Amino acid sequence: MTKIITASTDFAESRIVEIARYYGIDWIKRSSDNLSDALEKIPVMTKTDLARHAKHDRISRLQKAALFSETSGSTGEPLETPRGLIELDWNTKNLMKAFDRNVQPGRDRVAIIHPSIMSPFVEAACLALKELGIGYLRIFPIPNICSYDRIADILYRYEITTVMTTPTLLRKLLFEVDSGTKHSINSLPIQKALLTGEVVDDFEVHNIERMKPNLKVFPFVYGSSEIATVMIGGKDLFYEPLTNDFLFEIVESKETVKNQETSVGKLLVTWLRPSIFPILRYDTGDLIKFHHGKNASESRIQILGRDRSNSEKDKIKTIIEQTILDFEFPVFHFDAKINNELVKLNIVCRENDVQMLKAKLPLVIEGLPVEMKINDKLHPFMNFSITPKISRYK
Template identity: 40%
Template sequence: MASTAEEGQDYPQNHFDEIDLENMLQHIPVQNKTDLIDYAEEHRDSFLENAVLFSETSGTTGKPLQTPRGNIELNWNTQNQMYAYSRLLKKKQDRVAIIHPGMLSPFIEATTFALRKLEVGYVKVFPIEGICDYRRIRDVLVRYQITTLMTTPSLALKILYEIKKLGEGAALKLDKVLLTGELITEACEANFKKILGPACEVVAFVYGGSETASLMYGIGNGQYLPFQEDFIFEIVDGEVTIANADEYRVKGELHVTWLKGGLLPIKRYNTNDVFEVTVKKNHPFKFKPLGRIVNLQAGYPSSARLEELIYSVQQPIFNYVANCSSSQRRIDVDLVALGSDQVVEEVRSTLTKEFPQYEVTVRLNVAQDPFLQFAPKPKLARYMIN
């Protein structure tokens, strides 16, 4: 378990006097997405009778998973998002542009409920050819003096890239970017500041998924604090590093369990994400994502480290796709950037210095890059290993 206590407040050590939680959890099988798909098919009638929101995962990683929401879980997930938003936004002052296709997403439904209850104005926009192009999106952001983007890093960067390409019109009022849905590193946050200016607040807003709901809220520097009242958090087969007598770090795969009711039972659900958790006396546990387990195989550069290096160059990067082959000892990177093509050599030099055993090639603005499509997917694969 971990705490939602704010940084700097006294926080007693978590413990359970009457329950051996670790032993209890070991008797519950680990869930994966396939288990939830099977459960949904077996309980279809119950979902039809009791759900107030019918929703599904995107299906980008396989068969879509039904994620129906009843009033109970929709309410507590909305409350969690309200808390996350309330730390960053003010009513009558902030206005949010939600950049997302929105279709079948329980997250987007909960986020609009949360903003309405907080009395924070919002608009939902997404590029649709022939209906809503980037000039219109730019005009909407200007017309309603939007202060905040809430979306995935991929879509936020796409919107900013296309608006900068327009190169005209009134200046945006953006001073906050709230990111979710993908790996969001400290380097990613810094890259946005290069585009929007150092005063812009860039935060990994919430971490979670359509099936699990919002599990944590961001505190900056690529870190999160968990919603402890609603979930059990397990770091499985964790590697422990001792910092000092009062602090240590645990790194491993994250499994989560719901403590509150819902139509879709989440019990020891394997997120397939690896986190490093900082445990410090009288402080809340801090969770730092390191990437998907599939991208953290031994013998390959980690996705988080590769992103840190690519974003370390002076010029803003709007997208990258990196392919790493251990057998061929190659790292091939495609970049999307505006301005000087000197960025190609800067990225190549940076990666070569870090990974001298690999041959590094870098290309710029490749026409086939998925990012350059009119409306890319909300989540883009930036790192692949083979």
């Protein structure tokens, strides 16, 4: 079963027909199909499908583009995602809504901590801050050019109140500041962290907030380079879908436990606004939990991430996370590889806390022996410049 969320089904129906024709699907006619029936006739698209379609009419799109951008390429070849003026404008306005909930002109200054190479999200975020009249800067560690000492100094001198970044990059910054700069974590003026790009759950929030007790952590937005910003985060860790601009489909699996309050399933997204390269039934790869409201505007969404349900491994994950949260000291990073024979843990903490950590971590979890590496110098988290996202579980 598929749950459809959008502000106006009439508007969505007409746009679906137009977008389908762009992709050569011309047998769908609004007069004979309701929205659900029309969608069922359209194939679900993946990143591979988008890459294949991107080769068609490419010159025309490049001529119309106002911003040249592409995906990071972390999961394969980069996908070109040029933005025209129209979609760049409505995506910027959506990011303005998100920033407006968290920062104010004159009071806040924002640091965007991200490599930002060819990122349509970062470009639109900067445009949004400019339109709101909020001062901002972009910064990222670059060997021999921008050290962590300099980053900490810039945050301090410009009295940056807010950082927008990923959970991984924020924890890396706090680890490096704590490990070897002239500033301490508590001396940094940042008060708010707007996090995106990875799942922001209770564990992530509580773990980061104990690194800097006066820091408030919020999920900022949900989206990607392909689909743009499609949801705005809230302080309760739920997201508000932007139903005027997008159509959301939640494809429930046969194993889904159904009730009247929630739906759990794979998330598909369709653009309803004009663009030079429209998105149609795009498979985000993420599972979400949809909390039903009286109407689309009252709906709330919880991002569950890409992990597929596995009850035995979920028990292990819960034990690991609860154990780490019970420590009296922060853990700046951990990831785990779980198979049927072994749990392999990589953990990064302060050197002074290593012995205490070893004493508190269980040697066996759910019958599986635990193999630990602590502050492994070869781990990607220990690199000078790291990728914005490092998966918590493998």
